[in-house]
Amino acid sequence: MDVDSGADSLSLVRRDFSRMPLKVDHNSRPLWISPDNGHIILEGFNTLAEQAQDFLIAIAEPVSRPSFVHEYKLTPYSLYAAVSVGLEPDDIIEVLNRLSKVPVPPSVLNFIREYTASFGKIKLVLKQNKYFVESSHVDILQMLLRDEVIGQARMPEAAKAATVAQTAPGVATEAAGPGTPGTSKAAAQDGTPQPEQGEHDLFSAVIGVYDADELDEDDQVHSFEIKEEFIEVVKRRCNELGFPMLEEYDFRNDHLNADLEIDLKPITHIRPYQEKSLAKMFGNGRARSGIIVLPCGAGKTLVGITAACTIKKSCLVLCTSSVSVMQWRQQFLQWSNVPESQVSVFTADEKQKFSGAAGIVVSTYSMVANTGKRSHTSQKMMNFLESREWGFILLDEVHVVPASMFRRVLTKIKAHAKLGLTATLVREDQKIDELNFLVGPKLYEANWMDLAAKGHIATVQCAEVWCPMTAEFYREYLREKSRKKMLLYCMNPNKFQAAQYLIQYHESRGDKIIVFSDNVYALEAYAIKLGKPYIHGGTPQIERVRILQNFQHNPIVNTIFLSKVGDTSIDLPEATCLIQISSHFGSRRQEAQRLGRILRAKRRNDEGFNAFFYSLVSKDTAEMYYSTKRQQFLIDQGYAFRVIMNLIGQDEMPNLVYATKSEQIELLQSVLIAHENAANVGTDVGPDEFSVSSSAPRAQRMTGSLNALSGAQHMSYVERNRSMNKTLGSEQPRHRAFQKRAANSRKRT
Structure with missing residues (x-):
């Protein structure tokens, strides 16, 4: 029985699977396959x-993975990803049938065959800074060219006759060896055919196995060139037509682009799940474009560096902030033997070019995607980035790419292979599916609970602390209709007391604590009242570094307060406890990113160690709704949120803040007289902005006229301009003296 959410209410939908025959040995098989919706x-x-x-x-999208029962769903994109890593439809069906307690339903068989038939038949190839659509199937190319959208994207000079050419370097394919009798179609990572001898051998033969339908060297590849500005449009259209483009890079046979001398240092250790994710990208000897999803703190950076060391071509790394840029540069120098002169940085403060014919550039999405006027040095650097072919582009926090500003970097920069890295492949605007054609399919996604059980990331206890609103605060909360309602439940005195209690309790245990608040007004109020250092967008860089270094190395500084600038850019493995007092509405991504700040805890392998994640919520307010929505992603990963109604011992604490009624009323008055901009949570982005806690209104851009700028709009002669009077009259009433004067004037005429 499933729950189906309707427009107004929840209704239970009965699905009866009792008629499906169970196999004799169904107890030893782990899968149930739903016949009507592809759920497993x-x-x-x-x-x-x-x-x-x-x-x-490899073949399905994880929906929910708690402790004992996991749910997956077959989708066209997940099957495309399966085919792109070399799995054959017959292999998928065979393994499903062996694992399923019931025979695989015909509807699922048809779904798999339908959505795997056309995958991999067309490719997008970069040659000499030009994009080509290639295929060995002439009829498919002719069908694409007849399409109105793709036909318009074709280069005019190429419209006279189709280009027929041998596969160029960088796209060359190898002949697939004939299958050996008695072996599976799939081959292991080293290319050795594996015998089909029971379930275990079947897994070793199919999981991470690649033997796609390759082209022989003598096969001709037909192609046509498309315009650079239409790349995204063509990729989207091919997806809609059921022919997703395969993007692969045969970097070993690319002799046109200079090689980069880079290797991992001998001391570098690759964890098993990192190796497994990279095997999905390089399984057939070529680099497949796609996305790898790993939890925060699980070593996504090292995965990206290892991929760059494998391809050994010029690499462009794009991050979300300048802090991340410097971290990526430092990580390249730490884990690989690349010379420092060949790792350059492109930010607002530094604009370098690497030495030699090949190198690495680390920059931000906003620097590359900017369409405004640039300085001379910045424009010179952009010309350098756009004028060359890049072997590899590495997209950190790839979930930001679908944003309208950032997605243009994928067409501005010409790269043979793309790898996206993220911990949270979710967006609240439903644009996450666009990454399938912008970057590529999801190649690998790790299980958070498995990594925690094996000690790769910390085990975290999650709790939601319910803080009752005081009578005075709740009365004003019910009266308010503006955004200040959010400020009232953030500044709830009981939430202050809960934060104070948790900080003192965990500091006494020897924990290092991060307190998060999206609201800068609340951040400063809490930090100052509790006597702790804080960092937000307006904090100077020198002050940030000083606070973070004290937090890491000074035993006296055990708690810091951070705004949203600490969600993704700050690496603090010392942190073992996180307290959230204010958040950005219902963002599932932000909740997971914040949890990731404590997943790298240095003490994670200590016996019985747990990190702690507390979310403080004011009862009976809109914050409870947002909190439930935020937790959904983590619950799907297997985390459980315990609800704490009462913190035992809180009332007996000495020096409890806002313990008296007068102190609470004084706090309420300060909140009520605060400017409404103090309730903003989305403007704290960097050190160039002032704190939004200022009581003065922020500057705003408004429409106006030259009359208004010169002051003429308020001078008396405007009253004689009847057309202007009509315009003004529709917006604001005229003074009674002028109304009487105008009436007398009309009578005389």
């Missing part, structure tokens, strides 16, 4: 669960 249920307690989970990650 995995029994996490089954002996084959771990191997089955690896297989399901």
Whole structure:
């Protein structure tokens, strides 16, 4: 029985699967396959669960993965990803049938065959800074050219006759060896065919195995060139037509672009799940474009660096902030043997070019995507980035790419291979699916709970602390209709007391604590009242570094307050406890990113160690709704949020803040007289902005006229201009003296 959410209410939809015949040995098989919607249920307690989970990650999207029962869903994009890493439709069906408790329903078989038939038949190829659509199937190319959208994107000079050419370097394909009798179609990572001998051998033969339908060297590849500005449009249209473009880079046979001398240092250790994710990208000897999803603190940076060391071509790394840029540069120098002169930076403060024919450039999305007027040095650097072919583009926090400003970097920069890295492949604007054609399919997604169980990330206890609103605050909360309602539930005195209690409790245990608040007004109020250092967008860089270094190395500084600038750009493995007092509405991504600040805790491998994540919520306010929505992504990863109604011992604390009624009323008055801009949570972005807690209104851009700028709009002669009077009269009433004068004038005429 499933829950179906309707427009006004929740209704239960009964789905009866009792007629589906169970196999004789169904107890040893871990999967249930739904015939009507492609959902697959995995029994996490089954002996084959771990191997089955690896297989399901390759062919389906994880929906929810709590402790004992996991849910996956087959989608066209997930099947495209499966084919792109070399899985054949027959292999997918065969393994599903072996794992399923019931025969695979015909509807699921048809779905798999339908959406895998056309994948991989056309490719997008970059040659000599030009984009070509290539395929060995002439009829498919002719069908694409007849399409109105794709036909308009074709280069005019190429419209006379189709280009027929041998596959160029960088796109060359190798002949697939004939299958050996008695072996599976799939081959292991080293290319050795594996015998089909039971379930375990079947997994080793299919999971991470690549033997796609390759082209022989003698096969001709037909192609046509498309305009650079239409790349995104063509990729989207091909997806809609059911022919998603495959983007692969045969970097070993690319002799046109200079090689980059880079390797991992001998001391660098790659974890098993990192190796598995990279095997999905390089399984057939070429670099597939796509996305790798790993939890915060699980080593996404090292995965990207290892990919760059494998391709050994010029690499462009794009991050979300200048702090991340410097971290990526430092990580390249720490884990690889690349010379410092070949790792350059392109930010507002530094604009460098690497030495030699090949190198690495680390920059931000906003620097590359900016369409405004640039300085001379910045424009010179952009010309350098746009004029060359890049072997590899690395997209950190790839979930930001669908934003209208950032997505243009993928057409501005010409790269053979793209790899997106993220911990949270979610967006609240439903644009996350666009990454399938902007970057590529999801190649790998790790299980957070499995990594925590194996000690790769910290085990976290999550709790939601309910803080009752005081009578005075709740009365004003019900009266307010502006955005100041949010400020009232953030500044709830009981929330102050809960934060004070949790900070003192965890400091006494020896924990390092980060307190997050999106609202800068509340951030400063809490930090000053509790006597703790704080960082927000207006904090100077020198002050930020001083506070963070004290937090890391000074035993006296055990708590810092951070605004949203600390969501993704600050690496603090010392932190073991996180308290959230204010958040950005219902953002699931932000909740997961903040949890990630404590997943790298240095003490994570200590026996019995737990990190702690507290979310303080004012009861009976809109914050409770947002909190539930924010937690959904983490709950799907297997985390459980406990609700704490009462913090035992809080009332007996000495020096409890806002303990008296008079102090609470004084706090309420300060909140009520605060400017409404103090309730803003989305403007704290960097050190160039002032704190939004200022009581003065911020500057705003408004429409106006030259008359208004010169002051003429308020001079008396405007009253004689009847057309202007009519315009003004529709917006604001005229003074009675002028109304009487105008009436007398009309009578005389």
